[in-house]
Amino acid sequence: MTQTVEPAATAVPARRRAAEPARPDAGRSxxxxxxxxxxxxxxxxxxxxxxxxxxxxxxxxxxxxxxIAGHLGLGSSVPxxxxPxxxxPxxxxxxxxxxxxxxxxxLPRVLSAAAVGAGLALAGAVMQSLTRNPLADPYLLGLSSGxxxxxxxxxxxxxGVVLPLAAFLGATAAxxxxxxxxxxxxxxxxxxxxxxxxxxxQLCAAATSFVIFWSATGDSYREILSWLMGSLGGATWxxxxxxxxxxxxxxxxxxxxxxxxxxxxxxxxxxAALGIDVRRTRWVLLTAVALLTGALVSVSGSIGFIGLILxxxxxxxxxxxxxxxxPLSALLGATFLVWADTAARTLFDPRELxxxxxTAFIGAPVFAWILWRRxxxxx
Numbered sequence: 001m002t003q004t005v006e007p008a009a010t011a012v013p014a015r016r017r018a019a020e021p022a023r024p025d026a027g028r029s030x031x032x033x034x035x036x037x038x039x040x041x042x043x044x045x046x047x048x049x050x051x052x053x054x055x056x057x058x059x060x061x062x063x064x065x066x067x068i069a070g071h072l073g074l075g076s077s078v079p080x081x082x083x084p085x086x087x088x089p090x091x092x093x094x095x096x097x098x099x100x101x102x103x104x105x106x107l108p109r110v111l112s113a114a115a116v117g118a119g120l121a122l123a124g125a126v127m128q129s130l131t132r133n134p135l136a137d138p139y140l141l142g143l144s145s146g147x148x149x150x151x152x153x154x155x156x157x158x159x160g161v162v163l164p165l166a167a168f169l170g171a172t173a174a175x176x177x178x179x180x181x182x183x184x185x186x187x188x189x190x191x192x193x194x195x196x197x198x199x200x201x202q203l204c205a206a207a208t209s210f211v212i213f214w215s216a217t218g219d220s221y222r223e224i225l226s227w228l229m230g231s232l233g234g235a236t237w238x239x240x241x242x243x244x245x246x247x248x249x250x251x252x253x254x255x256x257x258x259x260x261x262x263x264x265x266x267x268x269x270x271x272a273a274l275g276i277d278v279r280r281t282r283w284v285l286l287t288a289v290a291l292l293t294g295a296l297v298s299v300s301g302s303i304g305f306i307g308l309i310l311x312x313x314x315x316x317x318x319x320x321x322x323x324x325x326x327p328l329s330a331l332l333g334a335t336f337l338v339w340a341d342t343a344a345r346t347l348f349d350p351r352e353l354x355x356x357x358x359t360a361f362i363g364a365p366v367f368a369w370i371l372w373r374r375x376x377x378x379x
Contacts, residue, residue: 036318036324036328037327037328037331040328040331040332040335041331043331043335044114044331044334044335044338047114047335047338047339048110048111048114048338049061049064049065051106051110051113051338051339051341051342052064052102052106052107052110054342054345054346055101055106055345055346055349056349057097057098057101059098059101059102063094063098063102064102064107066094067094067098067099067102067103067107068102068103068107070094070099071103108235108236108237108239108240109232109233109235109341109345110338110341110342111240111243111244112232112235112239112240112243112299112300113232113235113300113334113337113338113340113341113342113355114334114335114337114338115240115243115244115246115247115296115334116232116243116296116299116300116303116337117306117310117333117334117335117336117337117338117340118247118251118330118331118333118334119243119246119247119250119251119292119293119295119296119330119333120138120293120296120303120306120307120310120333120337121306121307121310121311121314121329121330121332121333121334121336122247122251122254122255122292122326122327122329122330122333123138123251123254123289123292123293123296123307124136124137124138124306124307124308124310124311124329125307125310125311125314125322125325125326125329126254126257126261126285126288126289126326127140127289127307128311128312129261129264129265129322130190130261130264130282130285130286130289131190131193131194132190132264132265132267133190133194134312134374135308136194136308137304137305137307137308138289138292138293138307139201139293139302139304139307140194140197140198141174141175141178141179141193141194141196141197141200141201141286141289141290142174142175142177142178142197142198142199142200142201142203142204143171143174143175143290143293143294143297144171144201144293144297144302145174145200145201145202145203145204145205145208146170146171146172146173146174146175146177146200146201146204146294147167147168147170147171147174147294147297147298147302148167148170148204148205148208148227148228148302149170149174149204149207149208149211150166150167150168150169150170150171150173151163151166151167151170151224151227151298151301152208152211152212152216152224152227152228153166153170153211154166155216155220155223155224155227156211156212156215156216156220156224158220160223163227163298164238164239164242164295164298164299165298166298167294167297167298168294168295168297168298169294170204170294171290171293171294171297171298172290172291172294174200174201174204174290175286175287175290175294177200178193178196178197178200179193179196179283179286179287181196181199181200182195182196182197187279188279188282188283193282193286212224226301226354227301228301228302229301229302229354229356229357230300230301230302230303230304230354230355230356230357230359231300231301231344231352231354231355231356232299232300232341232355233345233352233354235299235300239299242295242298242299243295243296243299243300245295246291246292246295246296247292247330250288250291250292250295251292251330253288254285254288254289254292254326255326255327255330257285257322257326258321258322258323258324258325258326259322259323260276260281260285261322261326262321262322262323263276264276264278264281265320265322300355301354301356302356303337303355303356303359304356304359304360304363305359305360305362305363305364305366305367306333306336306337306359306363307333308363308367309363309366309367309370310329310332310333310336311325311329312367312370313332313366313370314328314329314332316370316373337355337359340355340358340359340362341355343358344357344358
């Protein structure tokens with residue numbers, strides 16, 4: 001009589017199987033259809049439109065699109081326009097005041113929020129994959145602390161006009177210091193990179209505190225405090241150009257690296273066996289993340305938890321396939337920050353809450369819930 005032997009895999013206890021590392025093809029809902037992305041894009045467009053209408057001025061969604069169409073010379077594409085080629089607020093039936101509120105104040109801020117949210121969520125997803133650390137975020141390599149040091153240095157000197165450039169250069173310098181230190185310790189492994197980033201970040205944070213203690217007074221102190229807490233209150237069309245440009249130039253490239261990051265999920269040895277130059281690829285991706293994060297932080301200051309919780313939440317929705325995870329994280333991150341910033345500027349009107357405070361209040365309990373959901377999975 002032949003005895004059937006049960007495969008070893010089926011004999012592994014469920015708890016032990018759950019503790020095994022997640023693979024790139026794992027997912028709760030399988031392979032998402034294009035409808036998922038279409039829905040995410042539609043949600044983002046609707047969120048941007050509605051967010052512009054929130055505030056003391058009485059505006060509707062149609063007013064938003066009338067203003068946009070008028071300034072782009074597309075008046076005939078919106079009901080209520082006076083005809084082809086018309087432009088400006090009067091031709092669209094909007095008062096000059098309402099048009100200025102939409103075009104000069106609210107729309108630049110909302111678009112900046114969308115770009116910053118998309119970029120931070122995307123950078124966080126890449127960082128978590130590169131370091132194989134679910135607790136990683138875009139600021140892990142000391143980038144936020146470096147940007148803060150650069151920003152604070154110019155604010156105390158009264159050179160706020162060059163703040164974005166100073167913050168970007170500070171973040172870039174922090175990255176170079178982190179990678180140099182990690183490389184000096186040996187091979188550029190995720191563990192060495194994280195530890196080097198922590199050291200550089202603490203050093204930059206100490207230097208920032210010293211500059212504030214020694215030099216900040218009056219108006220410069222208030223500017224510094226607002227920037228450090230994360231705020232989009234000063235967003236202009238220049239901010240839109242910087243943040244959207246960074247997402248298009250760097251973020252799109254990062255979002256296209258899904259296949260490479262899927263290979264990294266199996267470890268450096270497996271990635272090398274697939275023909276990937278592990279060391280060079282890691283350096284390139286870390287540099288790209290740093291450039292993207294530095295550009296975004298220069299616009300918004302340090303806004304926490306977006307790069308940490310949005311990739312984790314997206315994984316719960318669609319699994320760990322990076323070709324899906326990366327672009328969807330960006331879309332959801334954009335939508336999240338649009339609404340977070342809208343709440344920050346309207347909840348305590350006429351006072352405005354720095355959006356970094358609100359994202360921390362939201363992000364901390366959400367992150368705790370995600371950890372609770374993953375309690376049976378080994379770190």
